[in-house]
Amino acid sequence: MKIILTHEVSGLGTPGDVVEVKNGYGRNYLLPQGFAMPWSKGAEKQVTVIKRARESREIRDLGQATEVRGQLENLRVGMKARAGDGGRLFGSITAAEVVEAVTAAGGPTLDRRRLEMPGAIKSLGNYQVSVKLHPEVTAKFTLDVTKSK
Incomplete structure (x- = not known):
């Protein structure tokens, strides 16, 4: 077929x-x-x-991918989410929300399908998120999920 x-x-x-x-x-x-x-x-x-x-x-070449990796690794991305008393979120953080947070923090525009998150983010805290920018280049950044008022 x-x-x-x-x-x-x-x-x-x-x-x-x-x-x-x-x-x-x-x-x-x-x-x-x-x-x-x-x-x-x-x-x-x-x-x-x-x-x-x-x-x-798409990111065109290896040079552009390493440049974007440098931008991402120096970036501290923070998100506010609704959470209960125990720090458990109402719902979970999606890849699309992470991409929006990276853009809002001044980072590059990413493709949500390239994100590799550590499972479902369902509680407050810091998480390591990696992005596959190029077959040879993977960038990691820290996502800080805090409680919204």
Whole structure:
């Protein structure tokens, strides 16, 4: 089965790639989850739009990745969240909220799918969050979750 990936799938490819997969894997997993769309001549035009959007988000080269890593590692990101008396949050901190906090703290714009968080953040405290900027470069920064009034 020939499909076009719309999301990054580890071991398979990145958005915009046209790949050949087994029928069951494509029909039962990739298509229902929204990770891919069926290949057709009309969909081939959408591939260029997906690739153009991906290129605008991606970090171009190793030099730019190390520059962004330097910015992130010197950055102290703080977030305020609603919490109970024991320090347990009402809900949890998502990757999208972390990306917004990094941007608000004066850091670079990141892709939420590149974040590697230490499980679900459900309590107050400091957390180490890593970001895969480039296949060879990973940056780490500290996220400080405090109680909002």
